[in-house]
Amino acid sequence: MALSVLSQASALKQGAQLWVLPDISNSRWTVKIDWYLNFQICKAQRHTLRELPDFVEKVITDTGIEKPAIKYDEHSTLLIASEHLLPNKWVALVPVHKNYAQWAKQVFETWASLQTPSLRVFLPAGYSAGDFNEHWRSHDKFEDFTIVLD
Numbered sequence: 001m002a003l004s005v006l007s008q009a010s011a012l013k014q015g016a017q018l019w020v021l022p023d024i025s026n027s028r029w030t031v032k033i034d035w036y037l038n039f040q041i042c043k044a045q046r047h048t049l050r051e052l053p054d055f056v057e058k059v060i061t062d063t064g065i066e067k068p069a070i071k072y073d074e075h076s077t078l079l080i081a082s083e084h085l086l087p088n089k090w091v092a093l094v095p096v097h098k099n100y101a102q103w104a105k106q107v108f109e110t111w112a113s114l115q116t117p118s119l120r121v122f123l124p125a126g127y128s129a130g131d132f133n134e135h136w137r138s139h140d141k142f143e144d145f146t147i148v149l150d
Helices: 028-036 040-046 054-063 100-113 129-137
Strands: 004-006 018-021 078-081 090-093 119-122 146-148
Touching: 018 028, 018 100, 028 040, 028 119, 040 078, 100 129, 129 146
Parallel strands: 004 146, 018 090, 018 119, 119 146
Antiparallel strands: 078 090
16 A cells, blocks of 8 residues: 545544644644543643652752653653544644654654554644655665655
8 A cells, every 4th residue: 555645634634543743833733632532732831840849859969869850852852642532542743853754763763663553644734645655665675664744
């Protein structure tokens, strides 16, 4: 089977375990799907890491326990379990970089790290299925997935 482009009417229907979305500023679909996800994407974007209380810092220092390194990068992929909210298993939010090829690479890496589930990619505004397919093929020859245009 080959890559197929879904219509607007069938974009939110069953058919893929993993849906990959660009960030909210680059796709109208992300805004729509975030509503079904109870605004988890918006909440995640506003979230800030809390500092550890001084007492906990002191205990970590005194006991020699290694402090966990929790890093947040605004270009990291956000993975949301969505099987009870949408007809899929996961939604992955992959922020769009200035370089479209880099975004396609991050989509590929996310898909591969989840052990290649069935895939639906919602493209950022202004990009075509041909653009994405060209970048995708530089990583893998697998083309059995669907694309939704913005």
